[in-house]
Amino acid sequence: MSKRPKKSPKQPLVEQSGPTFPAGLNQIPLLQILSAQDRQKVLGEMTETRYGKGQYIFREGDPTEYFHIVKEGSVKCVKSSLDGKECTLKVLMPGDLFCCDASAFDGASHPGTAQPMGDVSVLRMKKEAYFKMLRGNPDAAMEVIRYLGNRLNEAQEKAKVLALDRADQRLASLLVNLAERSGVQEPNGIRVSVRLTRQDMANMVGVTTETAIRIMARFKKERLVSGTAARLVVRDLPKLRLLAST
Amino acid sequence: MSKRPKKSPKQPLVEQSGPTFPAGLNQIPLLQILSAQDRQKVLGEMTETRYGKGQYIFREGDPTEYFHIVKEGSVKCVKSSLDGKECTLKVLMPGDLFCCDASAFDGASHPGTAQPMGDVSVLRMKKEAYFKMLRGNPDAAMEVIRYLGNRLNEAQEKAKVLALDRADQRLASLLVNLAERSGVQEPNGIRVSVRLTRQDMANMVGVTTETAIRIMARFKKERLVSGTAARLVVRDLPKLRLLAST
DNA sequence: CTCAAAACATGACAATAGTCATGTTTTATT
DNA sequence: AATAAAACATGACTATTGTCATGTTTTGAG
Numbered sequence: 001m002s003k004r005p006k007k008s009p010k011q012p013l014v015e016q017s018g019p020t021f022p023a024g025l026n027q028i029p030l031l032q033i034l035s036a037q038d039r040q041k042v043l044g045e046m047t048e049t050r051y052g053k054g055q056y057i058f059r060e061g062d063p064t065e066y067f068h069i070v071k072e073g074s075v076k077c078v079k080s081s082l083d084g085k086e087c088t089l090k091v092l093m094p095g096d097l098f099c100c101d102a103s104a105f106d107g108a109s110h111p112g113t114a115q116p117m118g119d120v121s122v123l124r125m126k127k128e129a130y131f132k133m134l135r136g137n138p139d140a141a142m143e144v145i146r147y148l149g150n151r152l153n154e155a156q157e158k159a160k161v162l163a164l165d166r167a168d169q170r171l172a173s174l175l176v177n178l179a180e181r182s183g184v185q186e187p188n189g190i191r192v193s194v195r196l197t198r199q200d201m202a203n204m205v206g207v208t209t210e211t212a213i214r215i216m217a218r219f220k221k222e223r224l225v226s227g228t229a230a231r232l233v234v235r236d237l238p239k240l241r242l243l244a245s246t
Numbered sequence: 247m248s249k250r251p252k253k254s255p256k257q258p259l260v261e262q263s264g265p266t267f268p269a270g271l272n273q274i275p276l277l278q279i280l281s282a283q284d285r286q287k288v289l290g291e292m293t294e295t296r297y298g299k300g301q302y303i304f305r306e307g308d309p310t311e312y313f314h315i316v317k318e319g320s321v322k323c324v325k326s327s328l329d330g331k332e333c334t335l336k337v338l339m340p341g342d343l344f345c346c347d348a349s350a351f352d353g354a355s356h357p358g359t360a361q362p363m364g365d366v367s368v369l370r371m372k373k374e375a376y377f378k379m380l381r382g383n384p385d386a387a388m389e390v391i392r393y394l395g396n397r398l399n400e401a402q403e404k405a406k407v408l409a410l411d412r413a414d415q416r417l418a419s420l421l422v423n424l425a426e427r428s429g430v431q432e433p434n435g436i437r438v439s440v441r442l443t444r445q446d447m448a449n450m451v452g453v454t455t456e457t458a459i460r461i462m463a464r465f466k467k468e469r470l471v472s473g474t475a476a477r478l479v480v481r482d483l484p485k486l487r488l489l490a491s492t
Numbered sequence: 493c494t495c496a497a498a499a500c501a502t503g504a505c506a507a508t509a510g511t512c513a514t515g516t517t518t519t520a521t522t
Numbered sequence: 523a524a525t526a527a528a529a530c531a532t533g534a535c536t537a538t539t540g541t542c543a544t545g546t547t548t549t550g551a552g
Contacts (some may be wrong), residue, residue: 048343051499079406082491087409089402101395111399134388142380148394149347153357155401156335160325162408163333163452167539197499206409208540213500228548245328414511443529454510459530474518474530 027095028069030147033139042133046123057114057122064110067130068098073120074182074194078113083136088203089155091117091194093182100144104130118195162206165244168215170205172244175225179234189226189235197229273314273341276393279385283471288379292369302406303360303368310356313376314344319366320428320440324449325358334449335361337440339428346390350376364441407454411490414461416451418490425480435472435481443475 025031031039048071051057057068058077075092089112092098103111104127125133134141161173175192183190202212219225224236224243234240271277277285294317297303303314304322321338335358349357350373371379380387407419421438430437436456449460465471470482470489480486 010394073354077402079402081406081410081508085410089405100391101398102392103395103399105392105395111403131388134391135384138381138384138387141384141391142377143382144391145346145387145394146348146351146397147352148391149349152347152394152398152401153349155405156323156325156356158334159408160327160333164331185274190509199499200338207427208339209499210501210541211539214502230549237547444531445529455529456511456531457509460509460532463531475528476519 003088005236012071025071028071029095030069030097030140030143034137038137042125044127045129048121048123050119050121051116053116053117055116057116058110059113060110062110064099064104065127066124067100067104067127068114068125069123070094070096070098070122071121071123074117074202075120075122076115076117077112078115085181086203088200089158091204093194097144099127099148100130101148101154117200137153146151167205167207167211168218169244169246170207170220171201171215172224172240174201174205175219175234176237176244177233178239179237179240183234186233189233190237191227192234195230196232247412251282274317275341276315276343276386276389277388282455283462284379284383291375291379292371294367294369296365296367297362299362300364302358303362304356305359306356308356310345310350310354311373312370313346313350313373314360314371315369316340316342316344317367317369319369320363321366322361322363322446323358324361333452334446335404336397337450339440343390345373345394348392358476363446363458367456370448413453413457414464415453415492416453417447417458417465418459418470419487420451421465421480422483422487422490424478425483429480432479435479436483437473438478438480441476442478 003034006124025043026138031042046069046119049057061077070092072094075096075098076088077090077092078086078088079202080086087178092114098114099110103109134144151216159172165173178192178194179190180197184193184194185191198216199209201216203207205212207215219240224234226233226235271289277288280288292315295303306325316338318340321342321344322334323338323344324332324334326332338360344360344485345356346353378389407416411419422436424440424442425436428439430435430439444458444462447453447462448455451458453461462474462485463472465486468485470480470486472481
């Protein structure tokens with residue numbers, strides 16, 4: 001819920017074009033479903049692009065031309081209101097698809113902004129090629145349906161939390177999700193592998209930065225979490241889970 | 247956000263089994279996409295069921311066995327928190343699909359409750375038959391992808407509104423949506439064709455019933471709306487739209 | 493290493509929305 | 523038409539969260 005509009009990006013996008021063959025393409029369910037030859041074909045049609053801090057993958061209102069897959073790093077999906085407040089709807093991780101949906105049809109424009117969180121690498125493909133691929137691969141189409149259904153459930157669960165829970169409960173839910181979905185076990189707890197400032201967390205649960213700071217300070221005092229931003233550790237998952245659903 | 251748990255339903259479901267041929271099957275994009283013979287086949291595999299007030303189509307936690315289409319009337323998708331508060335995530339209208347998604351896979355259970363709003367008629371189909379149909383009909387699969395994508399965008403827009411807007415703005419958004427999506431032009435405004443009490447509206451925007459009543463009273467005084475429940479009329483759509491995004 | 497920017501922190505106060513209590517009106521049902 | 527149940531309404535008070543101001547600490551770029 002930050003009010004200060006973000007500075008616009010300075011550098012042009014660093015682009016590494018051409019067919020992408022090797023590397024960490026495991027982790028991507030959609031590609032693994034394809035037969036070896038279909039996968040080669042699809043990879044030949046995809047371009048890998050890297051983005052860094054301060055850049056945008058695309059912005060709210062831009063025309064929709066590509067289907068995307070996160071290959072490395074995290075990408076946040078953000079929407080803004082007219083008065084400059086913004087909220088983060090989803091953090092995409094490697095293997096996540098975006099613009100695999102309706103916005104990609106109908107010649108519409110992007111309903112939100114996609115922003116890298118640190119350095120990321122994204123695969124993308126012209127939407128026409130993507131649709132053709134889906135039509136020719138029932139397995140791929142079913143995988144996309146499964147994926148979108150999961151995203152829809154997730155989004156609805158998020159709406160429920162926003163509608164019914166207090167700020168501290170929403171933050172607790174967020175921490176539980178992060179620990180479960182991107183947590184790394186450590187001696188003193190579960191470290192969240194994505195760099196998240198209090199402001200980021202605030203934007204994810206619909207509160208002001210000050211409120212997020214105050215609640216996190218309380219959580220820290222109660223030994224539920226420790227650390228900030230790059231070194232955020234969940235120390236008591238059960239208690240947080242309890243708080244989230246009380 | 248009602249706290250009083252709803253009374254459980256008394257009557258068993260009224261069921262009208264067997265193949266469903268005629269009637270208002272226009273309005274259903276997914277069926278219209280199919281070839282005449284595929285459509286006949288699918289209709290032969292679908293069962294029409296009617297539900298009335300106080301009944302449930304399915305409840306949160308029930309096992310997922312069927313794919314559903316709303317044929318007549320409106321269905322609300324509801325989630326509850328442990329302490330009995332509930333929120334309405336979506337009102338489904340004729341042509342809307344539900345359980346077309348991931349929850350239907352994985353042998354999972356329903357993430358929310360589906361409740362008729364007044365009398366409704368629903369078509370349903372065993373999920374195995376549904377999946378088989380999708381695999382054999384790329385056009386149908388693409389339509390479901392398109393549909394799910396739209397639902398996801400809608401859910402994310404809803405999350406944004408819940409995260410960033412005040413109660414009166416959220417209610418204004420709701421009224422704008424209702425007027426646009428189920429509105430009937432009338433001499434003094436746009437009547438909302440779904441019966442909606444203040445409590446229903448409260449559950450849709452994540453406020454208490456009292457707050458919804460107070461805000462609606464204010465809107466009435468300002469001539470933005472008139473009427474209650476069965477006769478809710480939006481009198482000044484532009485002003486509401488403005489308020490929603492201010 | 494330096495220094496500016498970003499992130500974190502905290503207090504005082506204001507605005508918003510929830511809670512509880514109570515009463516009236518409307519709506520269905522017999 | 524009678525009557526019980528829902529829905530609508532309103533006041534008084536409380537809890538939660540936002541706003542604004544100000545200061546400290548941490549981080550990252552040069």
